[in-house]
Amino acid sequence: MDIRKTPIEPDHFYHIYNRGVNGEVIFKSERNFHFFLNKIKEKLIPVCDIYAYCLMSNHFHLLVKIKSDSELKKLVKQSTTNPDKGLYAAQNVFSKHFSTLFNSYSQAFNKENKRHGPLIESPFKRKWISSEKYLRDCIIYIHKNPQYIDFRAYSFSSYQTILAESNTFLKREEVIDLFDTKENFVVCHLF
Secondary structure (H helix, E strand, O other): OOOOOOOOOOOOEEEEEEEEHHHOOOOOOHHHHHHHHHHHHHHHOOOEEEEEEEEOOOEEEEEEEEOOHHHHHHHOOOOOOOOOOOOOOHHHHHHHHHHHHHHHHHHHHHHHOOOOOOOEOOOOEEEEOOOHHHHHHHHHHHHOOOOOOOHHHOOOEOHHHHHOOOOOOEOHHHHHHHHOOHHHHHHHOOO
């Protein structure tokens, strides 16, 4: 199935990724990275749990678990005709929130950089995570995405946050549980 048309289903994990149009830079400053992370918290947390992320200058990766069907239905706008169909149906609510994230970030980036037009490719790409092993492998892949620097020191990845004790929007404990311990989480990233 086309990775851009894989249906998004409740209670499933997905590797969501995308890049700038024509591979263009989408994060030019630290402020851009932080703004995008804040938009993720604002726009995506209502519809999914975030397990891992990595933001690179021209692309990003997210590992998410879509909320349950009942949680998504609470977000659906009530329609007088049929609330289970159309743009606001539960099965479409995640895509709508993601679209809002992209549009909001793109408008701010375009204004700041005196540019216009699309910034991020559409539709966004996603892969369904079909097993616990694939889930662990995907977390490691996302964290090791910075290839020309030590991924453990990269600021715009969830790796350091998962090992920290500070407050986070990430599902830190669930990620550690996938690896049994923090120590094993670290060791698994070394191979």
